Amino acid sequence: MKPAAFTYHRAYDVNETIALLGELGPDAKILAGGQSLVAMMNFRLARPSALVDITRIAGLDYQRRDGDGLHIGALTTHRAVEKAKLDGFAVLPKAARWIGHYPIRCRGTFGGSIAHGDATSEWCVLAVLLEAVIVLQGPTGQREVPATEFFHGFFMTATEPDEMVVEIRFPRPAPHAALTEFSQRKGDFAVVAAAARLDLANDEVLTSRIVLGGVGPKPVVVDADLAGRPATEDTWRAAGEAAAAQVDPPSDGHGSSAYRKKLTATLVARALAEAAA
Ligand SMILES: Cc1cc2nc3c(=O)[nH]c(=O)nc-3n(C[C@H](O)[C@H](O)[C@H](O)COP(=O)(O)OP(=O)(O)OC[C@H]3O[C@@H](n4cnc5c(N)ncnc54)[C@H](O)[C@@H]3O)c2cc1C
Known part of the structure; x- marks a missing residue:
């Protein structure tokens, strides 16, 4: 499929990009790697009137x-x-x-x-x-x-x-952090993704943070305070169940809401174990 017609503009620095976006109006879009935008344009899920290609801007790859x-x-x-x-x-x-x-x-x-x-x-x-x-x-x-x-x-x-x-x-390093996910085929977007960050001392959790993808319209921060809990499989498993109880994921062709809840429990426990390892 080919996208609908649009005008193409190439910017060589950030100020030129901003100026072009201002001139071309709100229907113009930035083109970076094109790995999401072009597919959406081909499916007519996006129909920008103009594209501003930023891939030639020097100094933004670091x-x-x-x-x-x-x-x-x-x-x-x-x-x-x-x-x-x-x-x-x-x-x-x-x-x-x-x-x-x-x-x-x-x-x-x-x-x-x-x-x-x-x-x-x-x-x-x-x-x-x-x-x-x-x-x-x-x-x-x-x-x-x-x-x-x-x-x-x-x-x-x-x-x-x-x-x-x-x-x-x-802002700050996270030596004990991990992300894991499940997708039906390798390379597909995650059905559910779970990420965890821990601060640990003497095999005990000092602070914890858990974030989920695929269970709502944006990344979801789970309410999970594991401070003082031992860094063990039991703790991770209980945290997974607690996370699953907090979410109300959508159902779609990739999985039902109940399936996503089960994935949440498993993936949170796995992410915490990986983060602690
Ligand atoms: C088969 C397939 C599988 C994929 N699997 C995954 C996956 O598992 N996980 C994942 O995260 N992604 C996945 N992607 C998407 C991929 O990571 C894209 O690279 C990413 O979503 C968008 O980056 P891009 O540079 O290609 O942006 P583009 O496609 O060029 O742009 C995407 C959107 O962001 C805007 N934009 C781009 N750059 C900027 C900027 N600097 N400032 C403001 N707006 C900007 C554009 O206007 C557009 O609206 C997959 C893509 C495909 C085709």
Whole structure:
């Protein structure tokens, strides 16, 4: 299938992108890796009047340490993250392997995934888990939005039509973090994804955070305070059951609500065990 007609524009820096988006109006869209947008255009799920291609913008493809934190440029591909050695953030390269297939990971971008706002996206789930900050640039400059406030609903985010995601900032390392998921075929989007982060001391949980994908219109933070609990399989299993009891997932062709609840219990327990290991 071919997309409906649109005009094509290429931007060579962020300011030019913002200016073009302003000129072309709210029906214009940024084109990054094209791995979601082009498919949606082919299926007429998206019908932008114009595309602003940002793939030639130099200097937005990086993974940079800032003290303890990590900054990822919007045009960094999934594959670049998959190949990186990110001390304290090993959960990111590990999770990259769940994203689609190799060619998709070579073209799809970190910023594109965040801007697209799919509730099952590994980067969206991990941005919420690790309390990342999304840096947006628009006509009046930059603003920072916590990932916990960035995702508004099905493919809806805090990004305004004349703004661009330029960077994703992860404030602190998470050596005990993991993401796991289930999909019917390798490379498909997750039916349910579960991510967990722990702080541990003497085989006891100090702090915990659990985030789910695929159980609602945006990544869902589970209410789970495991502080003081032993780092054991029993704790992880109970936390999985507690997480499943909190969600009311949708039913669709990939699985019923009840099936997704069962997946939630299993995957949360698995993510916690992996995070603790
Ligand atoms: C078969 C298949 C399987 C896939 N499986 C997975 C998977 O398992 N997990 C997963 O997370 N993804 C998956 N994807 C999607 C893939 O990860 C995409 O790369 C990603 O969703 C979007 O990144 P992109 O750079 O391709 O963005 P594009 O497709 O170019 O753009 C997506 C949307 O974001 C907007 N946008 C892009 N960049 C910016 C920016 N910097 N600022 C503001 N707006 C921007 C665009 O206007 C568009 O609305 C899959 C794709 C396919 C085709």
